[in-house]
Amino acid sequence: MAVQINPSILSADFARLAEEAKAVEGADWLHVDVMDNHFVPNLTLGVPVVESLVRATDTPLDCHLMIQDADRWAPQYVEAGASSVTFHAEAAAAPVRLAREIRAKGARASMALKPATPIEPYEDLLPELDMLLIMTVEPGFGGQAFLDIMLPKIRRTRELISKHGLELWLQVDGGVSASTIEQCAEAGADVFVAGSAVYGAADPSAAVRALRTQAERATARSSWACDD
Ligand SMILES: O=C(CO)[C@H](O)[C@H](O)COP(=O)(O)O
Numbered sequence: 001m002a003v004q005i006n007p008s009i010l011s012a013d014f015a016r017l018a019e020e021a022k023a024v025e026g027a028d029w030l031h032v033d034v035m036d037n038h039f040v041p042n043l044t045l046g047v048p049v050v051e052s053l054v055r056a057t058d059t060p061l062d063c064h065l066m067i068q069d070a071d072r073w074a075p076q077y078v079e080a081g082a083s084s085v086t087f088h089a090e091a092a093a094a095p096v097r098l099a100r101e102i103r104a105k106g107a108r109a110s111m112a113l114k115p116a117t118p119i120e121p122y123e124d125l126l127p128e129l130d131m132l133l134i135m136t137v138e139p140g141f142g143g144q145a146f147l148d149i150m151l152p153k154i155r156r157t158r159e160l161i162s163k164h165g166l167e168l169w170l171q172v173d174g175g176v177s178a179s180t181i182e183q184c185a186e187a188g189a190d191v192f193v194a195g196s197a198v199y200g201a202a203d204p205s206a207a208v209r210a211l212r213t214q215a216e217r218a219t220a221r222s223s224w225a226c227d228d
């Protein structure tokens with residue numbers, strides 16, 4: 001699968017969301033961080049803003065729900081027009097049922113793991129998912145330092161994906177930048193969320209292109225991609 005770069009609008013100017021979304025057209029997806037001030041200690045946006053963003057950009061929306069009661073809310077983000085919906089494993093009472101509901105409503109189903117949540121208990125669920133998100137910071141805020149202690153979990157997840165012959169995408173989110181994206185790609189990630197590294201740059205589109213080039217080069221020299 002080709003490398004994908006997903007700018008996170010968490011680091012954009014929320015008073016100019018439509019313009020900020022257009023500033024990264026050419027990216028694969030627009031990553032939208034939904035926070036409820038319960039699952040994480042921060043509050044961002046909800047369904048009405050997602051509906052407006054869908055109308056404001058041609059880039060498909062990758063909604064990352066950092067909210068409690070994911071079983072109740074995630075389907076509403078599909079109805080709002082999100083093309084991919086990620087719920088947290090820690091916030092879903094019935095993750096298999098929820099993933100099936102998201103797919104049945106027409107979006108890609110994705111599950112996220114906080115840094116302290118291991119992948120191993122979820123091995124049998126992987127075929128139910130289109131993407132697995134490994135958080136490389138504690139969720140809640142942009143601009144945090146990348147947790148390189150997550151690299152072994154990325155490697156183990158890539159091994160499970162290969163072992164089961166799955167098409168599952170492996171996303172990393174948090175502290176992904178020019179300094180860290182190559183380690184993530186070499187470990188096995190193929191979808192990269194970048195907030196501050198894109199919106200903090202003078203030219204966000206150029207930052208997306210530069211990150212893509214770095215990730216493609218790192219993937220090409222990685223052992224996991226060569227094994228395919
Ligand atoms: O989910 C998130 C935080 O919980 C964000 O997507 C993430 O932190 C992006 O910001 P940055 O690239 O600046 O770390």
Ligand SMILES: [Fe+2]
Binds near residue numbers: 008031032033064173
């Ligand atoms: Fe995110």
